[in-house]
Amino acid sequence: MRNLANECRSLYWFGALLPILTFTACCHLGRPPLKDRAEAIITLQRNEFESQAKIAKALRRISADELKPDRLRTYDTRTLEVLFEALHLADGMMDREDLVPAMEAIFVETFQNRSFIFDMPKSLQDSYIQHRMWAKARDNQMKNHVGDAPLPQFVENEIPAGPAVYDVSEDGRTLTLRPVSLSSGSLIVSVLNPNCHFCQQAEKAISEDHQLMQAFSNSLNVYPAIWSLDLDDITKANKEGKFRYVILYKASQWPGMEFDSTPYFYFFKDGKIVYKLDGWGPGALGKLKEGLKMIAERRG
Numbered sequence: 001m002r003n004l005a006n007e008c009r010s011l012y013w014f015g016a017l018l019p020i021l022t023f024t025a026c027c028h029l030g031r032p033p034l035k036d037r038a039e040a041i042i043t044l045q046r047n048e049f050e051s052q053a054k055i056a057k058a059l060r061r062i063s064a065d066e067l068k069p070d071r072l073r074t075y076d077t078r079t080l081e082v083l084f085e086a087l088h089l090a091d092g093m094m095d096r097e098d099l100v101p102a103m104e105a106i107f108v109e110t111f112q113n114r115s116f117i118f119d120m121p122k123s124l125q126d127s128y129i130q131h132r133m134w135a136k137a138r139d140n141q142m143k144n145h146v147g148d149a150p151l152p153q154f155v156e157n158e159i160p161a162g163p164a165v166y167d168v169s170e171d172g173r174t175l176t177l178r179p180v181s182l183s184s185g186s187l188i189v190s191v192l193n194p195n196c197h198f199c200q201q202a203e204k205a206i207s208e209d210h211q212l213m214q215a216f217s218n219s220l221n222v223y224p225a226i227w228s229l230d231l232d233d234i235t236k237a238n239k240e241g242k243f244r245y246v247i248l249y250k251a252s253q254w255p256g257m258e259f260d261s262t263p264y265f266y267f268f269k270d271g272k273i274v275y276k277l278d279g280w281g282p283g284a285l286g287k288l289k290e291g292l293k294m295i296a297e298r299r300g
Contacts, residue, residue: 035079037061038086045089052093059090067102072109080106081118088123092227095252097131100124121146126227132250152231164249165222172235177249180220183271186295188219189257191264194237194245195230198280199263205285207242212285215292216243224248224259267291 041058044051062083065071072080084106091099107120121144128137134154141147153174154166160179167176192199206212221243223234234245251259256273257266265288267275275291277284 031061033079034062034066034075035082038079038083041086041090042082045093055090055093059086059094062086067105069105069109072102072105073113077110077114077116080110084110084118084120084123088127091127092130095130100127100131100133103127129228130226149231152229160249160253163254165220165246166249167246168231168234168238170235170239172231175247182268185270187268188216188291188295189266189268190216190219190221190243191224191257191259191262191266192221192243192245193223193262194233194241196262202263202280202284203241203243206288209285211292212288213242219243221245222248222259224251224262226251226259265291267295269295 037058040061041055044055044058075083084103087099087103087106090096091103103120103124107117107124110120111117121140125137125140125146128134128140134151138151141151152169152172155174155176157177160177163180163182164177165180167178168174169176192203194200206216223230223245225247229247234247238244248254248259251257258264258278263280265277266273275294277287277291
């Protein structure tokens with residue numbers, strides 16, 4: 001009888017604790033380990049490259065507190081590696097400059113305290129270039145021997161609040177920042193890469209059409225240079241090609257425009273995009289001429 005009573009009491013307490021245990025388990029299941037949450041971002045980027053909304057949602061499951069240096073020191077090395085890659089991918093897709101300090105903190109923790117750096121210096125260099133953090137890029141290049149070509153000199157007398165580009169010197173060794181005015185008149189802004197096969201096709205076709213070549217002689221041909229500058233290619237294209245290239249400053253300062261691939265053609269009229277062509281293929285020349293009609297100056 002005593003054993004039966006003890007068993008009954010045990011069942012009673014187990015029944016009382018069951019809701020608490022279930023709640024705890026559900027909370028745990030609702031918030032997987034940090035490494036798993038970081039890996040989810042990597043998986044999304046690899047399998048659904050265009051799904052920025054899903055990656056943004058996955059990134060929100062990592063709290064700011066979890067990215068503080070004192071918390072980073074408590075994670076195992078594999079978690080730090082995965083977390084760094086996840087932040088780097090998210091930054092690349094969503095232009096998240098605010099993620100760079102966490103990436104830097106992870107690099108410091110793994111390099112200084114664990115002597116283990118993976119490919120973090122190269123990834124940091126990509127982010128520094130993407131966000132135009134030239135001083136940090138130069139320091140990283142010198143300390144960690146990232147990249148072969150030295151960075152050019154940058155002339156930035158004033159940082160524009162709106163659209164801006166870098167003019168490239170004839171020798172490719174100096175980039176000079178200047179604002180771009182879109183507020184009045186007509187302008188074609190092309191997003192091009194001289195190494196892109198489709199951009200090469202577009203440039204050839206435009207140069208062989210008198211009407212389009214005349215219109216594009218005053219266009220702004222922007223090379224995005226998101227993660228690398230490739231100044232030798234730009235310098236060569238400016239010397240030998242029909243188009244003259246400038247380099248993008250920051251994509252975030254060009255509302256309504258995309259710089260994640262090439263080519264794009266935007267037709268501006270008095271500060272507004274009135275026509276856009278994405279990519280290059282059959283019928284593209286005709287579509288460009290449609291864009292010209294949209295921005296043609298009205299006559300009396």
